[in-house]
Amino acid sequence: MTIDGKPVRLTFGSKVGIYVHIPFCRQKCLYCDFCSFPGVSPERIEAYTERLCSQIREICSQTESLEADTVFFGGGTPTLLSEGQWDRILSALQDSVRLSADAEITTECNPATAGPAKLKAMRTLGINRLSVGVQSIHPGELRTLGRIHTEEQFEQLARNAREAGFERISFDLMFGFPGQTEESWLSTLRKATGLNPEHLSVYALQLEEGTPLYRDRASYVFPDEDTVARMYDTARTFLEGEGFSRYEVSNYARPGCECRHNLKYWNCEDYLGFGISAHSLVGRTRFYYPGDMESFLRGTAVPVLEEQLSDDRMEEEYAVLRLRLSTGLDMGEAEKRFGEHFARRFLPVLRTMADRHLLICAERNGGEIYRIPDPFFFTENDILSELLACVQEPASFLK
Numbered sequence: 001m002t003i004d005g006k007p008v009r010l011t012f013g014s015k016v017g018i019y020v021h022i023p024f025c026r027q028k029c030l031y032c033d034f035c036s037f038p039g040v041s042p043e044r045i046e047a048y049t050e051r052l053c054s055q056i057r058e059i060c061s062q063t064e065s066l067e068a069d070t071v072f073f074g075g076g077t078p079t080l081l082s083e084g085q086w087d088r089i090l091s092a093l094q095d096s097v098r099l100s101a102d103a104e105i106t107t108e109c110n111p112a113t114a115g116p117a118k119l120k121a122m123r124t125l126g127i128n129r130l131s132v133g134v135q136s137i138h139p140g141e142l143r144t145l146g147r148i149h150t151e152e153q154f155e156q157l158a159r160n161a162r163e164a165g166f167e168r169i170s171f172d173l174m175f176g177f178p179g180q181t182e183e184s185w186l187s188t189l190r191k192a193t194g195l196n197p198e199h200l201s202v203y204a205l206q207l208e209e210g211t212p213l214y215r216d217r218a219s220y221v222f223p224d225e226d227t228v229a230r231m232y233d234t235a236r237t238f239l240e241g242e243g244f245s246r247y248e249v250s251n252y253a254r255p256g257c258e259c260r261h262n263l264k265y266w267n268c269e270d271y272l273g274f275g276i277s278a279h280s281l282v283g284r285t286r287f288y289y290p291g292d293m294e295s296f297l298r299g300t301a302v303p304v305l306e307e308q309l310s311d312d313r314m315e316e317e318y319a320v321l322r323l324r325l326s327t328g329l330d331m332g333e334a335e336k337r338f339g340e341h342f343a344r345r346f347l348p349v350l351r352t353m354a355d356r357h358l359l360i361c362a363e364r365n366g367g368e369i370y371r372i373p374d375p376f377f378f379t380e381n382d383i384l385s386e387l388l389a390c391v392q393e394p395a396s397f398l399k
Ligand code: SF4
Pocket: 024, 025, 027, 028, 029, 032, 033, 034, 036, 075, 076, 077, 110, 133
């Protein structure tokens, strides 16, 4: 395929993850800076679907035979697609990519856009996991966030999804936004776990420039930093008490129900994105499609090179992402992947940080595994930044 107009030969690892971006929403949430267009016509969604199917077929015909064991439909609101549109997109994927028999096929889902018939059709077509954008159950909080669904729609969706045969359901919940209290956060957590999901993603609000919430920030009262940190701890304590394990900074799952697609990102494995604004990492090549809808619909959108990762950059990314996982950074696995170079760069810094109790070091099969201690998980960015600074500037670290 061509990237930035130059022919590039992409060599894939064993099994890739496929990401498909559906950039439409009924209305824009006030905190959202994702590439999504609100209130577009059905004709526009239809034109996008057509083009997306062509793009999947074109790109896959230009690459070596592809096998995928995860597919993730994100957005946007993929559940705005009709049954026929789902059918065509999934057929395009099945015609172009060998999907493993046990492939995890997830779609993001807005409770206001997926009734029982659509859920049943999606399940029948092969989607086997739902990632539901919930954020809160409280009407005032949902209004503050600009969400279009109600608590009742959320409950109904959870019931309908089970009846449709979904055995893997995840809820996205948000904390740290204006008007939310520690009590209301706990009641959202209670309601969500009461509906028996297998997985929860629990994120603090990120105030992104360009969003209405950012523009009007002076007129809101945001919880202070200590309150937000307590909300994170409340989620951890409560969810662990309910039988969920935190396997990544913001993600919890019942045993064996971790999101396999997201684990590919965190393990620096290959993923291939389709649709506007979709990102890919294949080997050391990171590229994306621009968010320009018009050129996409005309069929003239070309992938743009984001970064050709050097050995050092790849190692750094791997170390940071592995430390975000509760399983931590296993030096044996890292050396198998990157050779001794990895240990030479990282081990002195990791050992020093462990001596300072910023990391925990455990031994397994004679090798070392580093983890961020539980109390520091919410502020892990500081620890990871320090790790990178020391690895990149060993001279100043050794002073
Ligand atoms: S539904 Fe999701 S993608 Fe759409 S505006 Fe809201 S947060 Fe953004």
